[in-house]
Amino acid sequence: MTLCGRRRDTEAEAFLTWLAGVIRQERVDLLLVTGDVFDNATPSARSQTLYYQFLTQASAAGCRHIIITAGNHDSPAFLEAPQEILEALNIHIVGAVSEGKPGATFLLTTADGEPDLIVAAVPYLRDKDIRRSAPGASSQERSALMRDGVRSLYRDAWDAACAVQPAAGPAVPVIITGHLFAAGGKTIDGDGVRDQIAGFIERVGADIFAEDAAYVALGHLHVPQTVAGIETIRYPGSPMPVGFGEAEQQKQVILVTTTPGMPAVVRPVPVPQFHRLATIQGDLSTIRRTIYDLKMTGRPIWAEVIYTGAAIQGDLMGEVSAMVKGTLIEILKVKDARLVSAALSAYQSCEELAELTETEVFERCMETAEVPSDQQERLMDAFQEILRDMDTDEPRGGKKA
Numbered sequence: 001m002t003l004c005g006r007r008r009d010t011e012a013e014a015f016l017t018w019l020a021g022v023i024r025q026e027r028v029d030l031l032l033v034t035g036d037v038f039d040n041a042t043p044s045a046r047s048q049t050l051y052y053q054f055l056t057q058a059s060a061a062g063c064r065h066i067i068i069t070a071g072n073h074d075s076p077a078f079l080e081a082p083q084e085i086l087e088a089l090n091i092h093i094v095g096a097v098s099e100g101k102p103g104a105t106f107l108l109t110t111a112d113g114e115p116d117l118i119v120a121a122v123p124y125l126r127d128k129d130i131r132r133s134a135p136g137a138s139s140q141e142r143s144a145l146m147r148d149g150v151r152s153l154y155r156d157a158w159d160a161a162c163a164v165q166p167a168a169g170p171a172v173p174v175i176i177t178g179h180l181f182a183a184g185g186k187t188i189d190g191d192g193v194r195d196q197i198a199g200f201i202e203r204v205g206a207d208i209f210a211e212d213a214a215y216v217a218l219g220h221l222h223v224p225q226t227v228a229g230i231e232t233i234r235y236p237g238s239p240m241p242v243g244f245g246e247a248e249q250q251k252q253v254i255l256v257t258t259t260p261g262m263p264a265v266v267r268p269v270p271v272p273q274f275h276r277l278a279t280i281q282g283d284l285s286t287i288r289r290t291i292y293d294l295k296m297t298g299r300p301i302w303a304e305v306i307y308t309g310a311a312i313q314g315d316l317m318g319e320v321s322a323m324v325k326g327t328l329i330e331i332l333k334v335k336d337a338r339l340v341s342a343a344l345s346a347y348q349s350c351e352e353l354a355e356l357t358e359t360e361v362f363e364r365c366m367e368t369a370e371v372p373s374d375q376q377e378r379l380m381d382a383f384q385e386i387l388r389d390m391d392t393d394e395p396r397g398g399k400k401a
Helices: 009-026 045-060 076-080 083-089 139-163 284-295 316-324 337-346 358-368 373-391
Strands: 030-033 065-069 091-094 104-109 115-121 174-179 215-219 225-227 230-235 252-259 262-270 276-282 301-307 329-336
Touching: 009 045, 009 252, 030 115, 045 065, 045 083, 065 104, 065 115, 065 174, 083 091, 091 104, 104 139, 115 139, 139 174, 215 252, 230 262, 276 284, 284 301, 284 316, 284 329, 301 316, 301 337, 316 329, 329 337, 358 373
Parallel strands: 030 065, 065 091, 115 174, 174 215, 215 230, 276 301, 301 329
Antiparallel strands: 104 115, 225 230, 252 262
């Protein structure tokens, strides 16, 4: 994983080490990973090393079963390639659904060999997995058909789980997995989550999951949340902040305890912050004060700066860089909010650019940016001098080139 070009391997390794410790401390029997395992289909060698090291650590920590389903960023073929080797450690990979097979069904047992839990493992659904054609159908009708396809697939997954229920004794609890966008789900700007499932369709309702499921473990959305207010249908969210929009978000993993004939007990476990992210926003004086406060924490910090001051800053990046010099704060992104706003509003102007002189264009830019009047005169003088230099053959301070 990267953030603004910075590798986050150290942060990922710290999280995985912590998670292996939770597995050991809580005596976790089953680990469910509902995608995305990686952030792209061709993970780096370092990412793969961390992945396999963690699987070994989790098994050594006492986790008897690990089930991993692919997300939309994963390559099903890549994940499933070492399947035969991983199954020797009771690690099962479900990369994609196949014809007549809605994922995979696992009947898990206790250490004594008694039936304990059933998992209906459904990975990310691609367009081809559930497409239903209807010649001449509108976009709304096609979307409805796709949602019906998802519903049908999850009904088949539930039926497959029921088919492996033990003939004698109490019914074994069933957990369903999914990697999709459930209606009402919360996202964060810039998190890269698209409002879709199965490639190109919109959200599905919580009613696609069987009411008798003990728990529904979902992946895809980064914000930890329940679905439709149901405690046993959850997104744990991403284990680390994916972007600055998630900087202040408390990340978590979910511990679920199942007992035959009893409701599942759900307990979120907060994930420590292994590398702090921060958004610094305001005018220059506010940015300076915030940087000072962050510096006093003595912690390494990656930050984005959003400048919202009225005065135009000719070298905003230079100003900010000087503020963090000698600190543990590293600025990964600097944005001038007024310039962004001005650029967007330019598209809404009815005035043709060709009808304006250079001076008129510059005046309108200053007005849009709400440049203080005491700066406007100085900036206009400097602009006029630049125009004069452009009109002459000989540049200032030198001979003709």
